[in-house]
Amino acid sequence: MASKDIKVQVNHLTKKFGDLLVLDDISFNINKGEFVCIVGPTGCGKTTFLNLLTRLIEPTSGEILIDGKPADPHVHNISFVFQEPSAFPWLTAQQNIEYGLKIKKKSSEEIKSQVDKIIGLLGLEKFRNAYPHEMSVSMEQRVVIGRAFALNPDLLLMDEPYGQMDIKMRYYLEDEVIRLWKATGSTVLFITHNLEEAVYLAERVLILSNKPAKIKAEKKVDLPRPRSVSDDKFVEIRKDITDMIKWW
Amino acid sequence: MRTKNQKIRDFVLSAISVIVLIALWCAVSTSKPDFFPTPMATIERLVKLFEKPIMKVSIWGHIFASLKRVLFAIGASIIIGVGLGLIMGWNKKVRAAIYPIIMTLRPIPPIAWIPLIILLFGVGEFPKVLLVFIGSVFPILLNTISAVSMVDDMYLKVGKVYKANTWQTLHHIVFPASMPTILAGIKIAISSGWMVVVAAEMLASKSGLGFLITRGRDSYDVALIMVAMILIGIVGAALSIVFSFIERRLCGWMSS
Structure with a gap:
């Protein structure tokens, strides 16, 4: 892969809290427009990892480069979808989706066209003016995901966004996130501990070890979309990944 | 429902x-109808009040005089209480510096300020508005401080991820998230302000519902005292109903 196609470079990322080593020398690249899933056991330091990527906290050593330059939230667009729905309750669906664009002071035409596009992709036309308390948890999470994609982020981090959804809703939302990813061309880093979800979504899966977290293995998922969870190849890849992390 | x-x-x-x-x-x-007028006598007194102004001010004029003082004072309390509260809730250093003063001033009842305020500012409109302000600013200030310091961390993190600057964070996240608690503070402030205005008017005034009570006492017109008291109750209740309506309009996004 030519280096110009690399969007995010993580080099020897290490984080210690006092003597506690949480992340141990993590290095990987994400290509432009790639959808990467990270799987890892609960408590393996993935929140720390994400906080480092959004620059909410500073690494002990190592660096994160976006487009070859040190990740800087004031230069790069980094979006984040938290595990719990985090739509602002005082804003309607549409206003929530507009939020990031307004903070970035985009022009009103740009905001309108981008928000209309996202609302169209989400099929939320009827709920534009609904407040979060009028929505189900899954719809609120969809609004939050729309808010994140609306910015056309350089890097979109998703922290188990469907952790609380039932399985049927998950399938639907997983297809939807793929639709948004394709339409916006964003680079996505998606964290989950559900292996099936990882194989369903990702072009590449990174497997983190227990604390201190390292990248234990990497698996390319080159299945055509839409994928079927019962497809032989799908099951095989899922089994491979399961074998890589069996000692959990 | x-x-x-x-x-x-x-x-x-x-x-x-x-x-x-x-x-x-x-x-x-x-x-004892002379000491304590019957409901009928009170209603008669009210009707008479509509026909015959006191101190050349109609009954509506007296109600309006009291309302005007309260509204000016509440306006000032909102500006200062919410403004200072946002700063104190947001900045821990400012809070540490000012909080002890606030906590010491707050328990002093507005009536205890009256002699000092009359000495400093006389008996005009300003000292009355100032007294009502003293009686109404603290609930707004304290509610704002606690609302701001309790804004859900999740919303602040969203702001950080989108790199909202301090002003954007306060304007787009902290202020709307604090709104319900701030409005609850304003509601308390209005009712306590309404009580203080009556007290202030009873001491030195030529208009207002508090003045009507003093006038009733001085001219041994017990029915007038009753009328004024009932009006104070009715207007106070109306203020609270009107404000509840405003509150629902401003916080329509709340689930209950």
Whole structure:
């Protein structure tokens, strides 16, 4: 892969809290427009990892480069979808989706066209003016995901966004996130501990070890979309990944 | 939601309690009507008040005079209480510096300020508004401080991820998230401000509902005292109803 196609470079990322080593020398690249899933056991330091990527906290050593330059939230667009729905309750669906664009002071035409596009992709036309308390948890999470994609982020981090959804809703939302990813061309880093979800979504899966977290293995998922969870190849890849992390 | 039957039931219950209260009033007052006027005498006094102004000010004028003082003072309390509260809730250093003063000033009842304020500012409009301000700023200030310091961390993190600057964070996240608690503070402030204005007017004034009470006392017009007291109650209740309506309009996004 030519280096110009690399969007995010993580080099020897290490984080210690006092003597506690949480992340141990993590290095990987994400290509432009790639959808990467990270799987890892609960408590393996993935929140720390994400906080480092959004620059909410500073690494002990190592660096994160976006487009070859040190990740800087004031230069790069980094979006984040938290595990719990985090739509602002005082804003309607549409206003929530507009939020990031307004903070970035985009022009009103740009905001309108981008928000209309996202609302169209989400099929939320009827709920534009609904407040979060009028929505189900899954719809609120969809609004939050729309808010994140609306910015056309350089890097979109998703922290188990469907952790609380039932399985049927998950399938639907997983297809939807793929639709948004394709339409916006964003680079996505998606964290989950559900292996099936990882194989369903990702072009590449990174497997983190227990604390201190390292990248234990990497698996390319080159299945055509839409994928079927019962497809032989799908099951095989899922089994491979399961074998890589069996000692959990 | 209350069903139609429940609404009728609630209305009947409140009507009964009002009727019982008036009946009690009749029972107590008929024995000594000079000291304690009957409901009928009170209504007559009210009608007379509409026809004959006191101090050349109509009854509406007196109500308006009191309302005006309260509204000016509440306006100032909102500006200062919410403004200072946002800063104190947001910045821990400012809070540490100012909080002890606030906590010491707050328990001083507005009435205790009256002599000092009269000495400093005389008996005009400003000292009355100032007293009401003293009586109403603290609930707004304290509610704002606690609302701001308790804004859900999740919302602040969203702001950080999108790199909102401090002003954007305060304007787009902290202020709207604090709104329900701030409005609750304003609601308390309005009712306490309304109590203080009456007290202030009783001490030195030529208009207002508090003044009517003093006038009633000085001219031994007990019915006038009763009329003024009832009006104070009614206007106070109306203020609170109007504000609840405003509150619902501003916080329509809240689930309940």
